[in-house]
Amino acid sequence: MPRLHWEDFSPGQVTECGSRLITRAEIVAFAAEYDPQPAHLDEAAARATLFGGLVASGWHTCCVLMRMLSDDFLGDANFMGAPGVEEVKWLAPIRPGERINARATVLETRPSRSRPDIGFVKFRFELINAAEEPVMTLVVSPMFGRRAANAGRDRAPNAASRS
């Protein structure tokens, strides 16, 4: 039985979601498969770009965050995916050998109108580098299962009008 349900999240909660080393090999492997731009594929070619050297694809960064959340945050949760992503900001490049940390902040929770057994939790996720600079922020509202006893009974005080 998963431990975390929708009712376990509330606005203002901050959770540290682990740490990951980003290697040159994985930057290049991801880029070769999904984002074959010079800045992500080849050190020499990357020097001629805005970044002045090899950097991780922004999409790779999103995927690494998803994996970190799967490993360190969602494993214990009754997580049911998300209908989309509200915002991604790529604020600073990630270079080979950098270690990044992930942090989750709950912005809002709201029950589903159409499905009393689920609710949405709006998060801002941040990836932070060793210099404590944010390299990416991502706002997304995944769905979580509700505890059966509560479903359809209590509504979050900050429930929005969307469903």
Next chain:
Amino acid sequence: MPRLHWEDFSPGQVTECGSRLITRAEIVAFAAEYDPQPAHLDEAAARATLFGGLVASGWHTCCVLMRMLSDDFLGDANFMGAPGVEEVKWLAPIRPGERINARATVLETRPSRSRPDIGFVKFRFELINAAEEPVMTLVVSPMFGRRAANAGRDRAPNAASRS
């Protein structure tokens, strides 16, 4: 010399950006690496989810779109990446063996204020399945190089106040 520059895009332009078959093997391989949820990893486990069977990760879908754009759209363009993503909507699942098509619509163009040699093009990208249903829409404003002769001279008529 790349062919497409910022000046070559204008609001309302629609471009078909190729077609891709999504295989079970790649759905599972992506999920194992980046999004190890039951709905994306294992047919039997996926049957118990909202989706009733194996479906591609939404992040995988974003990455496939990026690869399609790299292969079929950006190859001839003076493309310089994007500062983030404004919106992603996962509208319908992609199941193994589905063929998807990509379409780009230009929503707006605006020059950079701080860098006269670049400009932003706001796109809505759509992925469409064989039944002509949209499976994902994605709004993003990548940067493109401007033609040297024009840089700093002409401003797009729909230039926004942001820079």
